[in-house]
Structures are given as structure tokens and as C-alpha cells.
Amino acid sequence: MGFCNLSELEEAASGPLSEIAAASGVDVKECYQCGKCAAGCPVAASADVDCRGVIRLLQIGDVDRVLKLQMPWLCLSCGVCLARCPQNIDLPALNTAICRYEMKRGIAAEREGEAFMNIFLDNVEAKGVSDETMLAMRYNLQTGHLFQDVANSPRMLSRGLLSGDGYKPAGAPDVKRMVHDIRKGEGGAE
């Protein structure tokens, strides 16, 4: 695969590594590469490198390659990996931290993933709850995939999954405020 000089990586990688570690609360040294996470991950098979591989590249300091990976963007944050990990490593948090590290610098490896994340957060910030209809419309418009998943809409409608307007949980205003404050605190991730 690749070639890297570990002595040189050591120097270059320390900044990004500590930022990602601080943001995610994950110490990659904890991982002993058993692969239990990757074996249960629903998206690992379609990713370029699986979640174990992401940690390994961080362990050896190959940050350049990590910042070009699909995997952090594909992560669904379903939490199966974390639930099964013998070392209790929060991989969803790590993946999110990598994505946000890239977004901050405008170097997101997956532009569509970045768009999705922003639209989703705008949505929640505006309404205190995810409005699936709005999310789908804005995402399709912004990415140009105008008819993506449209065929699913009748079934989603019949199950009440697209009735975002009708669903207003009691805590929605609090969620709105929380998301707003956090994004403001981060200096805005557009």
C-alpha cells in the first residue's frame, strides 16, 4: 500500500493527533487492533478503510491518509463498535472528531458528507428536531441528486416518517438552543 517514514510522521502528526484526541476523548494507544469493531460495522465493507484501519493509521501517525478517508464520513454513529469494544473506545466520537477537524479547515474528504452534516445541524438548530422532508429536499437540491431516495417517499409517508411538521417534542426549544450555543462556541462550522 503506502510508504511512510515513521520518524518524520512523528513530528508532523503530533498537532492534528492531539486535537482529534482532545475532541473525541479517544486515546488511540488503547486500541490493540482486535478488529471486533470492523467485523460488526454496517458500513465497513463499503468503506475504503474500516474503522480498525482508521485507528491504526492514527497510531502510526499517518494523519495525511486519515484526512483523505471515506470511513469517518460513512460512519452512522450507530454505536455497535463501541458496544462491543473490549477497550471501550468511542469510535463514533473519533470519526465525528475527524470529520469536524476536516470541516473546520475546509478539507472535508467527502463534500456530500459535509453537506449532509451541515444541513442536518441547520435543521435541528432551526426546529429542535430533525425534519426529514426538509433534510431530504435540501440535501438533494444542494448535491444535485434531485431524485435520490424519492422512490422511498410513499412508504416513508405511510409510516409517518415524513410528517416532521406534525411532530413537536416537548424539549424541542431546549434542543434548538443547545445546538445553537454549541455551534456558536465552535466558531461555526459551515
Place this chain on the structure above:
Amino acid sequence: MSRIGVFVCHCGTNIAGTVDVEAVADAARQMPNVAYAGTNKYMCSAQGQDYIVDIIKEHNLDRVVIASCSPRMHERLFRKVLAEKTDLNPYLLEVANIREQCSWVHKDKQIGTPKAINLVAMAVAKADCDTQLFTHEIPVTKRALIIGGGIAGIQAALDIADAGFPVTIVERKTTIGGKMPMLDKTFPTLDCSACISTPKMSECEAHPLIEIKTLSEVEKVEGYIGNFDVTIREKAKYIDYDKCTGCGMCETKCPQKKIPSEFNQGMSTRTAVYKPFPQAVPSKPTIDADHCRMLTEGKCGVCAKVCPTGAIDYQDVDRVTTERYGAIVLATGYELIDWTRLYGEYGGGRYADVISGLQFERLVNASGPTEGHILRPSDGTEPKTMVIVKCVGSRDPHKGVPYCSRACCMYGAKHAHQFMDKVPGGKCFVFYMDVRTPGKNYDEFYMNTLHEGARYIRGRISKITRRSDGKLVCLGEDTLSGNVVEVDADMVVLETAMVPPEGAKKLAQTVNTQLGPEGFFTEAHPKLRPVETNTGGLYLAGTAQGPKDIPDTVAQAGAAAAKVIGLLCKQSIESNPMVAHVDDSKCSGCGACVDICPYSAVTLVEKTLRENSRKVTRTVAQVNEGLCQGCGACTVACRPGASDLLGFNDEGIMREVEAYATR
């Protein structure tokens, strides 16, 4: 006409799974002289034993054939049952091995069953020829000999001596202690290795029942369990230890100062009259005859002039003594593989900063050549990046040895820890194939090393090259990421394989025991008799038996000591009656048996015999039943057929062959 009982064991499904045991019993009932045949699920169990005893009495049996596991496993047990619970002589028993040599090697009942029947038929035929045999008592000499004075030998010696038996330690170096005092810290507790081993050395020296012979080697071992006559050569030390006070004046004044120190792994020098390290035992110097100018060129004599007690004796000679011991413990230890000869890709010893793990131990040790500062041998600077390579020689059947050396994963982690501890900001990369940490608190130690920042890279270093700026460029693969990786190291530590020490093969011949294919002494059973050998009275301790770490070595030494104490506690032991026997009337006195006997058990003697109602004096062979191990070599060599092996007599063997051939 004998009345033979055949008992076929199921051994659960071990035998019954591939041998139709009932069919074997049915077939046995048709065999000549068989008065009874039956089966039992576990013949070795208490119920199984009772079943045998009851049937013997009920059917008035006079011979027993047990078709079960290897006789090595349970023959002794079944003999004991006959001896203690029946009136039968315990040697009127045959074991047909239908497990290891039949059911375990076959998968198909159609093949296993007829083979088992054949094996039983042979045992039945032989049983008919069995005769009563009787043991006799052999006295036990209540002293033990320990060969090798490392931590294993020291521990075994202390345990045996504390039980009240005199012990002699034979050590070929100038001090006891072995490798342990050379180590800096011991995993996983990180206690000082010398601090815990040197007190044990002094304890040996002070113990009234322990005699230490350094610079000594075992030359010859004769005799047998309980009575080994051992010849020991104690090499000349050129110093009279009765006069020497160990003041060290000779060492200070010796002009030969440039000899590489073995103790410091060649990283410092010593004098020709020397003590390898301050806490050496005996705490008196020795003159190295290969380097002393007086002994090589006849010029100098400085040490003799400065010695205040006149202890220097250039005329000293080797002393050879023969003494009798009841038991011998082999604690001969290990050596590290000579990687420089094997690994050209690591520089083959051309790069000063590529060192072995044992050299690193000396570098990091406060009494070592750098007083505990980790400095590069090439230029004395502190390395900032260190690479540790594990499995150098180990798990490398092509260049090194096929086995795992067991301790390197742990001391590799320890070296990484020590480096990061002593070199602030130092970076340590450990290249490994697997991390094996099976021991109390071992994995925790390894995980701790990871947390401290050691970078573990899964892969073997493929090549080390030296750049013009002195950096050692280590090329390997990180197989977990698929990257080929490179590290610019200042120093490289190779964790090398443990191999048997030089001379192990010769010693095995001297003491009459076996070495395994890798050159370590073979235990009698890998699980159930781990400290015994197949030679009675000969025990194993420590790495002489195979690579192991200090805790395991000390535990095994204690176990060997317990076995020795168990033997020495007895007033006498029972002899093995299955020995060679010479029929004087047939013996021609040719001496072929004397030449072939590997145990020196046969001698030619003058005997007055009665032949054709006349008295004649002839030379005939005579077997020392204590020395004879029952190997049967003499019975094959004997042309007139005078020599026969009791328990395996010629007739019985021929009947076995016949039984097989006529089926």
C-alpha cells in the same frame, strides 16, 4: 497351560470411538490360554481396578493382559494393583497399547478393530511366556549434584540443602549466578535483578551443606539412580583460595587491562586476574590463563608481588575428583543465539549501535559500562529514537530456531519502558510479530508500556542500513495498516533467541539422557513429569529444559528439588527387575555384550561352574543389575543366545511375532 484374562478398556471414546472393543473381547476369548475376556469404560478408574481384581479371583487367572493406553501411561498402576490386591506377581502382566498405537492413529473402525485384535493376540502370546520377577533394594547416597550455578541451580541447591541434604554445585564459569545478575530489572515488577539474585548467591556460599565448585565441569558419570559416581574437573584458578582474602590488590595492579568483559557483554574491559563483578561468588579472583602474561609468556608476575597473603600460585593445576551422589539436577541454562553470524540484513554486527537485549541490560544497569546511562556504543551520545526488534532468531526456522523463546516479549516491553523512562522525550518503536504475555501481571505491564508511548509496529524489520549521519534506517512493514514503514533510529536492540548452551550435547552423552531436536534436555513427560528425565535420578531445572523466564525457572527448580528430596529421603529404592540376565552355561565369554552396553553394566568375570558334573573355571559375562537399564542391546549382540532380557525374553518376543504372523 496358563489362564490368561484379557481386559479391554474403552477409555471413554478414546479407544471405543475407533475400535470395536466388544469385538476385541470376543476375539480374545477364542485365543489360546485365554480364560476370560471383558471390557470396561475406564480400566484405570477405581471401579475398573476392582473389576480386574474380582475377575482374577473369580476365574483363578494367572496372567493378565490389559488392552488400553501406552504402558508408559498406566503399566505401573496396573502392576501395583496386582501386587497389592491379588496374589499374582506384578510382572505377569502385559499391556497391549491399543490407544496411542491404534485408536488414536486410525479414523476407521474397520481398520482399528482388526489391528487391536492383532495387538491383543501378540500380548496374549507373550503373557504365556512371562515369568515371575522380583525387585531388590538399592541403597541411596544422600547427596545431590547440581550441574549449573545459575538461578535454577542456586534455587534447587538451596531447597535441597535446606531439607538437610548435602549439595555440590558445579559451575563452569568463575562465579555462580548465571545470567540473572547481568540483568538490570526484572519484569513485570521492575525489581532490581542483581538485588534479588546476589543474596541467593551469598546464601549458597554461606550454607554449611552447599559446596560450590567453580571453573569446573563434569567429565564422567557412572552408576545409576541413588548411586552416581561423578568425576569433576576443577580447573586451575592459579590462586589459593585458602590464602586469598579477596582484597582485590591483584586486580588493581594487573597490567593486562584490555580484555573484553564477558559480564558487560564486551562493552567494557577487565584485567587478566579478575572477578567478573563485585558480588561474584566465590568472592575471590581467578587468573584467566589465556590472557595472563605470566602464564602465556612467563613474564610479569605483578600480582604475585603485590598479593599480601602470597595466594598467587602460577603452578596451580586442574584437580579431578570422583564422588558419589544420589541424584543429579541439570540446570545448565541457555545462551543467546549469535545473531551476527545469521543476520546480515541487520548489519551482521558491523554497526556498533545495533546491540543485543543482553547488551542493553548492561547499558541500562547502574553498575554497567555507562553507569546506567543509555549511550550509543559508537559515539557515546544519548539515542533519541530506539528501535526494538523482537523474534530475532526465534520463530525463524530458516535462519534461527523454530520455537518461541518465551521471555523476549516481556523483556522487550521492559526495554521500551526503561528507554522511555531514562531518555526524556525518547521515541521507541517495537517491531513484533505477536505479543505474548502469558503470566501474572504480564499483559498489564505490556499495556502500560503502550500507554507510556511505545509504538508497536506489527512486522519484522526487513533491513537495517547505516546512513552517513549515523542514523540506522530500519525498514519494515506495518502489516496492520499495510504500509511499508521506515524509522530513522539512533540505536537498535535485537531481542535474540535463547538457545541451548555450548556443550549440552556432550553433557547429555555424559549423563546418559536425551536432547530434543532443538537441543534442550527432554523431560520424561511434557505435562505429567516435567522435571524428570527418562534416566532415573536425573532431573531438570530452568532453561536447560527449554526457554523460560525467571519465575518459571525458579518454580521449576523448586519442583526439581522436591523430586530430589523425595528420592534422598528414602533409605533405599526398588530396582527395576527387567534387566539383562546371562545364562552362564551358554556364555562363551566373547565380550560382545561388554562392548555394546551403553551403560557399562556388563563385565567379564572368572566363574567356577559345574559342567557335565565337572567343575570348570571360565570367563563369563556378568550384569550389574543396578546399572542395567534393560535396553536389550546385549541380547541382540549375544551370539550363543546366553543373554536374555527378563520381562522381554527371546521366547516371548518370538511368540509375539508368531502370533501376529499366523493370524
